[in-house]
Amino acid sequence: MTFFRRYAQHYGALVGLAILGMVLLLALLAPLIYPVSPWQGVGEPLLGPFEDPAFPLGTDMLGRDIAAGLAYGARVSLLIGVVSTAVAVVIGVSIGALAGFYGGRIDDLLMRFTEFFQTIPAFAMAIVLVAIFNPTITSITLAIAIVSWPPVARLVRGEFMSLRSREFVQAAVVVGQSGPRIMLTQILPNTLSPIIVTASLMVATAILTESSLSFLGLGDRNMMSWGFMIGAARTMLREAWWMSVFPGVAILVTVLAINLIGEGLNDAMNPHLRGRKG
Amino acid sequence: MKKISRLALGLAGLVGLAAITGVQAEEAKTPVAGGTLNMIAQPEPPILMVGLNTQGPTLYVGGQIYQSLLTYGTGLEVLPSLAKAWDVSEDGLTYTFTLQDNVKWHDGQPFTAEDVVFTADKFLREAHPRWRYIANTYVESIASPAPGKVVFQLKKPFSAFLYAFELSSFPVVPKHIYEGTDYRTNPANQTPIGTGPFKLEEWKRGSYIHLVKNEDYWKPGQPYLDELYFRIIPDAASRAVAFEKGAVDVLRGGDVEGFAVRRLAKLDGVETTTAGWEMYSPVVFLQMNTRKAPLDEKRVRQAVMHALDREFIVKNVFFGLGKPATSPVASTTRFHSQDVAAYPFDMAKAKALLDEAGVKPAEHTVRLMPIPYGSQWDRLAEYVKQQVEQLGFKVSIQGVDPGGWSQALSEWDFDMTFNFTYQYGDPALGVARHYLSANIIKGTPFGNNQGYSNPKVDELLLAGASAVSAEDAAKAYAEAQKILTEEVALGWLYEMHNVTISREKVRNLVTTGIGLNEAMDEVWLAQ
16 A cells, blocks of 8 residues: 555545645735735724624734734744744754664763753743743744754654664674764664654644743734734633634644644554554 | 592602602711721732832822822812821922821821921932932922921922822831831831821731721721721732622722723622822823934824824723823823824825935834733734834834833833823923933933933923922923924823722722822721
8 A cells, every 4th residue: 555545544634634735725825815914904893703704704903804814823833833843853853863873871961961851841941931032933933842852852762772773773784884874874764654753743732832822922923823813812702702713723723633644644654553444 | 638638648758758768868978887898909019118119009008008298189189188288388489288186107106297307308318219309309408397397498499399299209107117227128118007097917928918997097987997908819800700709899990901891890880980090190102212213203203103093092902991192291180281283193194204204114123112011012012013014114023021121111222112101290290201301311111211302391391390380380381292292202192091990889989189099098888
């Protein structure tokens, strides 16, 4: 079976892919659909959904279009989700690979360093980092990356430790390949499956973390984001539910989609589950 | 015959009914002693010693413990407090106060003129920046020529002097406790001793402040209430719920957010008022740093003012709790002038002004620092950003915490920010500080931080302050307001309305222009 057919056996994964595709499309097309900035008041304040056909999801207290906010928010969420995960994976894989391959003192040192990060609650640390470095999209992305790499490092270390003693690696050693080359060309390709699965789920967590930071008012104040929209609307939940409900649904659906994809990838890449009906 | 008797009966019945309702109305007006009033101190004050800290919650709680010489009505008329009478000489240089008799401190010591002299000459001169400025600039000597009399001799006339004796400016402190000590570290600050109607019983940090009736209070038969509780509830939504559930009876302006005010005001048996803030009359303004291009150009500031719809701000950002401001002097205080440059919402005019000034907005990025006091202020920043961006400028919002805001403002490190300050009843006390070039000093967020300087305005403001007659003062202040508005020394946005929400059973709650900071000696609870 090809990889995609294995993946497609899992219906949820297909649905997830479709939803994520739509969110991605929305994010890419946002400036075309809504040429006016999402911060700009364009209608009467506090219009409910469908009250005015021009604003199907209503407007907020300053007359800003909720739908435009969702489209631009998708850009921020996806961007931060993907970039921070990429950074976290690079850090995690490097540290995990070195620790797992060389073992001994290096392993001890790197793992104590990793544990240092693991013992601090991730979200609290993200708040502190963002507060120190002033909230901008770069600092938020880095803060999320810094708090989310330790699990990757742990995972990769485990994989490297178990693969290091396999015959094909010993063969590479005998042939005279250098350590870095063995790591990159022999072991790393064999650890890609779990890394990809973990990374896909990390994207979802990163989106949630960014939303939570924005909700608390620690987002980039010049970027429209879903968490910010809920944070700003939360105080008026009783008067104008649509202001918080739609961005909330957007977060829910996107995170769900990514989780479904992650599960699909897991099923498709895990050799033990080959042949399992999804 | 039958008919007549029936009529008579009916009449008698009506009279009887009238008599009964009359009695009820009478009962509803006659104060009843007893009861506990629950309020909220938000945020929890660091200290209750009003002479050392004049933050809102300190005044609110401390105003029940400490008292000042004078207080002020809702029309800012001067009213007696610890001084029962006062006299101003013809030349405006000698102020004589006659004190109330039989006043005692909470520890039983008698209150005397010596306490007032000590407060004015020693304590506040050292501990209170606003009084220090007045005392060092205008006051020649403070003395007590006879028991119960205090005389302030001025170096030069000061038209606002009678307004400088309000609670937050001049709380009288006990000489026998503070004389010869380090005021700030005196342990008595934790167990405040005042002359007010209530005494501190217990302060459970993070939970409540409990005050009890002062049995020896100098107004006979008062206070009516037995106990006051100031509850500490850090979350705004929980404070609203506490009022809804009846755990507290009074909400002060700012205790709950604007949207909750509208909801709570509609509950049964609830009263609201915006009175009781006349002395303070906070005016919210956009502060544009006049040192920085392009805001150094008067026409750019005028353009910004034309681009802001202040009606929209009041209605949609602050839930209608305010009134667009037209002048630096609030319309509720003395010497407010209508004859000023006006800035109606007009984008075309704003753009024309920028063209006229030759400013190319696209070349400028303006930093906008919101005041970090809650979601409404964030919305205000977002609104200003969107309007100023429509003029063509790029605006970048810089999120800061309260410490960061205060620091950036004090160090003049900002392009645009917001602020609001109390006016203290008279332009010389609360308004002039933002425009006098002598007040361009680093280190405080409440001075002339925008760097506005105009010798003519300096002259007019000082002339108003040292005028002997009210007419002369009004003339000078009107002229100053005209220039200040024309040059947009600050971008006045709106006059804040603070809503006091209370249950109907709470009577006589707001009686003066300092509102809930007034000693609650006349407040009583209907059964």
